Amino acid sequence: MRFNTQLIHGGNSEDKITGAVSTPIYRSSTFHQYRLGANPQWEYSRTGNPTRASLEKLIAELEDGLAGFAFSSGSAAIHAVFSLYSQGDHFVVGSDVYGGTFRLINKVLKRFSLKFTVVNMQDLGAVEKAIQDETVAIYFETPTNPLLQVADIEAISNIAKKHGIKTIVDNTFATPYNQQPLTLGADIVVHSATKYLGGHSDVVAGLAVTSDQQIADELAFLQNSIGSTLGPDDSWLLQRGIKTLGARLRVHQENADAVIKFLQDDPRIAKIYYPGLTDFPGHRIAAKQMRNFGAMISFELKSGLDAKKFVESLHLIDLAESLGGIESLIEVPAVMTHGSIPREIRLENGIKDELIRLSVGIEDPEDIIADLKQALGKLKQEKG
Ligand SMILES: Cc1ncc(COP(=O)(O)O)c(C=O)c1O
Numbered sequence: 554m555r556f557n558t559q560l561i562h563g564g565n566s567e568d569k570i571t572g573a574v575s576t577p578i579y580r581s582s583t584f585h586q587y588r589l590g591a592n593p594q595w596e597y598s599r600t601g602n603p604t605r606a607s608l609e610k611l612i613a614e615l616e617d618g619l620a621g622f623a624f625s626s627g628s629a630a631i632h633a634v635f636s637l638y639s640q641g642d643h644f645v646v647g648s649d650v651y652g653g654t655f656r657l658i659n660k661v662l663k664r665f666s667l668k669f670t671v672v673n674m675q676d677l678g679a680v681e682k683a684i685q686d687e688t689v690a691i692y693f694e695t696p697t698n699p700l701l702q703v704a705d706i707e708a709i710s711n712i713a714k715k716h717g718i719k720t721i722v723d724n725t726f727a728t729p730y731n732q733q734p735l736t737l738g739a740d741i742v743v744h745s746a747t748k749y750l751g752g753h754s755d756v757v758a759g760l761a762v763t764s765d766q767q768i769a770d771e772l773a774f775l776q777n778s779i780g781s782t783l784g785p786d787d788s789w790l791l792q793r794g795i796k797t798l799g800a801r802l803r804v805h806q807e808n809a810d811a812v813i814k815f816l817q818d819d820p821r822i823a824k825i826y827y828p829g830l831t832d833f834p835g836h837r838i839a840a841k842q843m844r845n846f847g848a849m850i851s852f853e854l855k856s857g858l859d860a861k862k863f864v865e866s867l868h869l870i871d872l873a874e875s876l877g878g879i880e881s882l883i884e885v886p887a888v889m890t891h892g893s894i895p896r897e898i899r900l901e902n903g904i905k906d907e908l909i910r911l912s913v914g915i916e917d918p919e920d921i922i923a924d925l926k927q928a929l930g931k932l933k934q935e936k937g
């Protein structure tokens with residue numbers, strides 16, 4: 554099956570009992586056991602639920618992995634993956650990660666004595682140099698949130714393999730439509746499925762997929778033991794969202810291409826962060842490992858232009874956290890999504906106070922651009 558067919562027909566897309574073409578929502582916390590101690594397939598919904606299992610099978614197929622696991626949020630999925638490891642274990646972590654991941658690492662995982670070295674993943678020499686005797690895995694996003702930095706998944710996975718450690722990739726920005734890290738050598742992929750996979754800003758969910766049987770067994774154990782599983786209703790909603798991933802991403806991409814062109818031509822834009830730009834660092838690697846460059850764009854206004862005024866002047870584009878939904882969303886990472894990172898670290902990592910991040914939706918591109926234009930126009934008027 555090809556990818557777009559798989560989106561629709563993958564997982565357990567037909568119910569074995571009724572033939573329903575949409576996986577039923579099995580809203581049952583427990584399941585009747587016909588014989589005592591017979592180890593039934595379904596026993597209790599935290600341990601396994603048929604609706605969740607269909608979604609988990611689907612994401613495993615889409616990422617070309619062995620097993621998938623659905624969690625109550627992306628953060629819960631990331632937490633479960635780090636729970637594979639023990640006190641004293643060391644990780645090499647990308648310097649540009651979602652603010653909540655930074656917070657999880659620094660305010661939670663460090664309390665359990667996991668150790669971290671932060672490295673710019675574009676510097677392969679620095680990645681290898683950061684590996685210690687206790688290092689168990691390399692963890693990174695690509696493209697990153699919010700700077701859209703691109704890391705070479707294959708090259709980093711090769712370094713990891715050479716040192717007998719694992720590679721974990723947060724594939725939220727790219728989705729398996731644009732990039733499949735497991736096929737490039739990674740061992741575990743995590744997602745905030747709240748974003749493009751759900752696609753409609755109506756579900757908070759997380760996914761993890763692995764190509765390694767031992768990790769799969771351990772993740773199944775941890776998912777059940779920690780218990781941060783995705784409920785059947787949200788599992789269904791997420792699977793429904795995933796069915797249109799390809800169709801949505803094609804429009805997201807067309808719109809992002811139009812918005813990029815507009816921003817490039819506007820004299821009030823100082824800098825654009827987007828892997829599709831040929832002069833953007835990482836463009837060559839993105840072109841190698843991604844089907845397309847996605848619809849996340851970050852940018853800075855020319856000095857003296859007020860980013861706050863700009864985002865508050867938009868009418869169509871929502872000023873809101875999150876991304877990847879059908880509606881265009883804009884935000885200022887320093888104040889919103891990455892506010893949990895101390896300012897000096899944010900600045901060190903390249904996240905300026907005025908950086909603006911735009912998630913281009915699937916509205917008519919003319920309307921998105923008209924909104925950007927009118928909000929930029931207000932700034933010009935004020936300055937003049
Ligand atoms: C790249 C990335 N990873 C993980 C997360 C965490 O996901 P969630 O909000 O679903 O917990 C987010 C956003 O929240 C994100 O942008």
Ligand SMILES: N[C@@H](CCSC[C@H](N)C(=O)O)C(=O)O
Binds near residue numbers: 651874875876889
């Ligand atoms: N206030 C939230 C931040 C959510 S950010 C959501 C998403 N990852 C994004 O980057 O837009 C928090 O403190 O967790």
